[in-house]
Amino acid sequence: MFELQRNVIFGQFVDTGSPVHRMDPRLKLAAAFVLIVASFLIDTFAGYALVLPLLVLIHVLSRVPFGYLLRGSRFFLGFLVFILVFQVLFYPGEVQPSNVLWSWGVLSVSTTGIRFAAIVGLRVLLLYYVTTMLMLTTSLVDLTNALELVFRPLQRLRVPVNEMVLVFVIAIKFVPIFIEEIERLAKAQTARGVPFDEGGAIKRARRIGRLLVPIFISGFNRADVLTTAMNVRSYRGGRGRTKLRRMHASAGDWTALVLIISWVLVAWQFPASGWL
Amino acid sequence: MIEIEDLSFAYRTGEEDAIPALRGVNLRIGPGQFVAVIGHNGSGKSTLVKLLVAVLYPTEGRIRVDGIPVRPGNEWEVRERISVVFQDPDDQLVMNRVADDVAFGPENLGLPREKIAERVHSSLEALGLEEMGERLIEDLSPGQKQRVAIAGALAMRPRFLVLDEPTTLLPAPVAARLISTVRDLNRSGGMGVLHITHSMSEAALFDRVVVMDEGKLVLDGTPAEIFREVDRLRSIGLDVPPAVSLVHRLRARGVPLEGDILDGADLRRALAALAESPAYRRCSG
Numbered sequence: 001m002f003e004l005q006r007n008v009i010f011g012q013f014v015d016t017g018s019p020v021h022r023m024d025p026r027l028k029l030a031a032a033f034v035l036i037v038a039s040f041l042i043d044t045f046a047g048y049a050l051v052l053p054l055l056v057l058i059h060v061l062s063r064v065p066f067g068y069l070l071r072g073s074r075f076f077l078g079f080l081v082f083i084l085v086f087q088v089l090f091y092p093g094e095v096q097p098s099n100v101l102w103s104w105g106v107l108s109v110s111t112t113g114i115r116f117a118a119i120v121g122l123r124v125l126l127l128y129y130v131t132t133m134l135m136l137t138t139s140l141v142d143l144t145n146a147l148e149l150v151f152r153p154l155q156r157l158r159v160p161v162n163e164m165v166l167v168f169v170i171a172i173k174f175v176p177i178f179i180e181e182i183e184r185l186a187k188a189q190t191a192r193g194v195p196f197d198e199g200g201a202i203k204r205a206r207r208i209g210r211l212l213v214p215i216f217i218s219g220f221n222r223a224d225v226l227t228t229a230m231n232v233r234s235y236r237g238g239r240g241r242t243k244l245r246r247m248h249a250s251a252g253d254w255t256a257l258v259l260i261i262s263w264v265l266v267a268w269q270f271p272a273s274g275w276l
Numbered sequence: 277m278i279e280i281e282d283l284s285f286a287y288r289t290g291e292e293d294a295i296p297a298l299r300g301v302n303l304r305i306g307p308g309q310f311v312a313v314i315g316h317n318g319s320g321k322s323t324l325v326k327l328l329v330a331v332l333y334p335t336e337g338r339i340r341v342d343g344i345p346v347r348p349g350n351e352w353e354v355r356e357r358i359s360v361v362f363q364d365p366d367d368q369l370v371m372n373r374v375a376d377d378v379a380f381g382p383e384n385l386g387l388p389r390e391k392i393a394e395r396v397h398s399s400l401e402a403l404g405l406e407e408m409g410e411r412l413i414e415d416l417s418p419g420q421k422q423r424v425a426i427a428g429a430l431a432m433r434p435r436f437l438v439l440d441e442p443t444t445l446l447p448a449p450v451a452a453r454l455i456s457t458v459r460d461l462n463r464s465g466g467m468g469v470l471h472i473t474h475s476m477s478e479a480a481l482f483d484r485v486v487v488m489d490e491g492k493l494v495l496d497g498t499p500a501e502i503f504r505e506v507d508r509l510r511s512i513g514l515d516v517p518p519a520v521s522l523v524h525r526l527r528a529r530g531v532p533l534e535g536d537i538l539d540g541a542d543l544r545r546a547l548a549a550l551a552e553s554p555a556y557r558r559c560s561g
Contacts, residue, residue, distance in 0.1 A: 013372060015412055139412075141376040170370065176414060177366050222367045229368035232329045232360045233381035233432065234352060240386040244379035244393060 009072025009132060011175030013139055020062035020137045023256060024249035025146035031260045032134045038264040039126040046271035048122045054263045055129060064136050073132070080124060087117040135172070141245055144169050148238070162238020174222070181218060185211050278305040278328065278358075278436060278468070282337035285323055289335050297323040299491045300337070307435065308466045310459065312479040315488035316513050321472045324488075325440045328470075330354045342435060356385070359429035360438045364445060365413075365421035374416075374424050375400070375409035381432045399427040402461055419450035423457070430461065436468040437461070443478065455481055476509075477517045480538045487514070500536035519543045 015021065020028075042048060059066065090106070091113030102109045138146075144165055151161045189210065190196055196207055280303040287295040298320045305311055315321045326332040327339060330351035339346040341354050359381075362368050371377040375396050382392040400406050403423040413421060422442050429437055439458065443451035455471070455478060462469045471482060479485045485502045487495035489512040495502050502509070503520045515521070523537045523546075532555065533546045550556055 013412065139376070140372045173370070173372060222364075225362055225364070225367040226370075228326065228329075228331050229360070229362055230370060231331060231351075232355055232358075233428065234355050234384040235380070236352065236384065241383050242386050242389065242392065243383060244376065244389065244396065246389065 008075065008175075008179055009069065010135070011172040012072070012136060014064050014068070014136050015139070016063040018061055018063040018137070019252070020058060020133075021139075024247055024253045025138055025142035026149055026247060027249050027253045027257045028134065028138060028142075029146040029150060031257050032130050034257075034261050034264055035130040036127060038268065039123045039130070041268045042123075042126075042264075043119055044271040045119070045122075047267045048126070050267035050270065051126065051264070054260065054267075055126075058133065062133065062137050064133070069132070069136070073128070076128060080121060084117045084121050087120060088113045091116060140169050140173060142247075143172075145243065145245065145247060160238070162241070166238070170226070174219075177222075178215065178219065182211055182215060185214055277307055277340075277342055278303070278470075279340045280304070280337070281339075283327070283334050283339060284336040285320075285327060285332060286335050297491050298327075301488075301491075301493050303486065303493060303496070305436070305468060305470065307468055308462065309468050310462050310483040311469065311486060312471045312473055312482035312484070313486045313488060314473055314476065314479045314514065316474055318490070319488040320491040321488055322440060323491075325360060325438055325472060328354075328436075328438060329358050329360055356432065357435045358438055359432045359434035359436075360440055361422070361425045361429050361442045363441045365418070365425045368425055369413055369421065369428070372412055372414065373409075374405065374411050374413060374427075377413060377424060378409075378427045378431050381428055385432070395431045395433070396427075399431040402430060402465075403427045403457060417450075419446050419454065422446065422454060426454075426458070434467065436470060439469065439471045441472050441474070443473065443475070451478070452481075474514075476515060476520075477539070480517060480520075487512075489513075499538050503538065 023031075038051065042051065059069075088109055091108065091110060093112065093116065095108070095110045095112050099111045100108055101111065135143075147165045147168070148162055151159070151165065155161050186196055189207075194207060194210070196204070199207075280301055283298055283301040283303075284296070285298040287297055301320075301324070313321050313324070323332065327334060327346065328341070330346050330348075333347060341357050344350055344353050344357070346354055369377045370380050378396045378399055379392050382395050387395070396409070397406070400409055403426055405420070405423055405427060408416070408420070408424075413424060416424065422445075425442070426437075426439075437458070443454060446454065458469055458471070459481070461467060469482075471478070473479055480499045480503070482499065485495070485497065485499050486493060487502060487509070494512065495505060495508065503516050506516050506521065506524045509516060516524070517539060519537060519540045519542065523533055523543060526533060532550065532553075533543075534549060535542070535546055537543050537546050
């Protein structure tokens with residue numbers, strides 16, 4: 001409970017100043033999008049095996065410590081394994097009797113089910129990795145500028161794109177602040193005798209519930225101050241705003257994007273073409 | 277110039293349980309003045325801040341900032357003249373890189389890129405943060421974060437800077453350095469400063485102190501004038517700095533300490549002067 005900050009990675013930004021960090025945010029967002037699409041398209045083990053070196057390359061370039069990512073993903077990975085076990089046990093598709101390894105009532109374990117769950121797991125892992133790395137390597141301003149540009153066409157439909165992007169960005173900004181606050185509250189309650197680490201799952205969940213009310217109250221207070229502060233700093237929506245940062249896509253950024261697209265195409269088509 | 281005339285404000289006006297927060301406040305703050313507003317919780321000082329920047333509007337009376345009345349429709353003009361820094365920097369900083377956050381205000385004004393860059397640079401320099409532009413705010417100390425917040429306010433080039441208890445979460449030495457930086461800004465830029473606090477030792481560092489209690493303005497003067505009213509201050513739950521309290525007791529017992537004494541250094545000087553005086557020499561024989 002007291003190690004939340006190390007165990008939750010969502011919304012964090014790790015500034016190593018690497019080429020991945022410096023990549024033009026528009027192209028980085030495009031590259032992330034390509035990889036997200038890839039996670040839907042690729043459905044063979046060989047395909048994911050082909051994507052893996054690309055991810056390793058990106059990760060090495062980004063200089064984000066792998067241990068940090070892994071530790072920060074513990075909750076998520078635990079949850080994923082939990083879901084996948086159910087996926088195997090309750091596999092709904094047709095299974096040939098020869099593939100069934102074990103069954104008991106409605107529960108069964110079959111090679112088909114395991115294969116299916118494994119592919120789903122790989123899809124989710126790729127999706128998680130790409131979005132997490134996008135957050136870890138992109139500062140809020142870069143993310144804002146890129147998202148605003150991507151969603152600009154929606155402005156014609158009178159969607160308040162700039163405002164929605166800012167809301168999203170502020171939400172991310174507050175994640176670590178709230179985590180810190182939850183930790184502080186948990187420590188304060190522990191000091192008064194609330195045993196967070198004892199009892200069964202339901203008891204534990206109830207104790208966590210007791211943290212929610214103070215968190216909500218402080219959340220509303222913070223939102224109130226932030227609204228005032230933004231208003232005082234003359235924030236009146238996205239209209240008429242100018243920007244300090246200039247976005248600049250280098251030849252290297254374009255090369256990286258083209259490389260990622262072609263790599264993904266190969267990983268998607270090559271295994272299906274029967275070469276493997 | 278900030279002109280406040282007969283200002284009253286109540287939360288939930290028109291309902292039976294309306295809560296009066298300010299009652300008949302009159303206050304004029306000239307350009308470039310260095311003022312502390314002191315009062316304990318619920319004295320109405322934070323409400324005053326919100327009224328000054330047109331987040332709330334007067335129930336009665338009026339406020340004018342450089343001649344512009346605070347009323348609906350004028351809020352953006354008013355906010356271009358007054359900037360506010362709040363207590364917790366985590367609540368008011370919008371972006372995660374120092375330079376990006378300082379740029380947030382000027383960006384909202386729609387300034388050209390070069391102007392924004394210039395303002396960011398000069399604001400960071402004024403707060404001694406010129407090396408930190410590319411740093412992440414979450415990696416900074418609370419004192420540095422508060423400096424970033426002040427740089428962000430400064431980048432708006434306001435006529436008045438309002439500091440709403442910005443030192444509450446800071447250790448005393450850090451708070452003192454912050455106030456001395458603000459003093460420098462006030463002297464060099466001619467920008468008026470309105471510092472909201474509940475610390476008397478901090479208020480002593482300002483040219484003028486305004487004391488509020490239960491929504492009313494009760495005392496207004498130089499720190500020396502204010503600290504003469506020790507009993508009055510205690511009756512509304514405020515205390516004077518230890519040195520001032522000691523002087524008060526010594527004088528009550530007939531020790532003839534001369535001059536205005538606001539802190540320990542003043543007291544040492546006054547005691548030294550007393551030891552040199554003919555009266556003391558006669559006593560000690």
